[in-house]
Amino acid sequence: MKTPAGHECPHFYGDYFRGKNVEECRLLKAQNQLWSPDLCKTCPVPAIARANSCQFMRLNTVVARPLAALFQRRVQVQAFCEKSEQNVAEPQVGCGECHALPFKFEIKE
Numbered sequence: 002m003k004t005p006a007g008h009e010c011p012h013f014y015g016d017y018f019r020g021k022n023v024e025e026c027r028l029l030k031a032q033n034q035l036w037s038p039d040l041c042k043t044c045p046v047p048a049i050a051r052a053n054s055c056q057f058m059r060l061n062t063v064v065a066r067p068l069a070a071l072f073q074r075r076v077q078v079q080a081f082c083e084k085s086e087q088n089v090a091e092p093q094v095g096c097g098e099c100h101a102l103p104f105k106f107e108i109k110e
């Protein structure tokens with residue numbers, strides 16, 4: 002479903018049937034974080050979901066006010082792989098356990 006910011010996000014839920022106007026982020030709701038529509042504008046989750054659909058990767062989110070964003074509320078994401086049981090440094094790429102590249106790039110000098 003498309004977020005108020007216009008990105009497709011698997012965690013956004015909107016119910017507009019018969020005059021209803023219910024919107025929520027089910028990812029933040031499940032992790033007891035307070036959601037507001039402005040968070041979707043800068044949230045990294047839609048891009049992560051587009052790039053990596055690994056069934057074992059879990060996203061842990063926190064809404065923070067980082068200095069780099071001039072203390073505006075932002076969704077911060079940490080990824081964890083339940084199969085390899087390790088943190089995933091690059092959620093768009095994954096941990097490399099299931100989807101390893103079939104060949105190696107080598108730089109010859």
Ligand code: SF4
Pocket residue numbers: 004010011012013014025026027028029036040041044045046047076
């Ligand atoms: S805050 Fe992020 S995860 Fe939640 S609905 Fe918006 S884009 Fe999706």
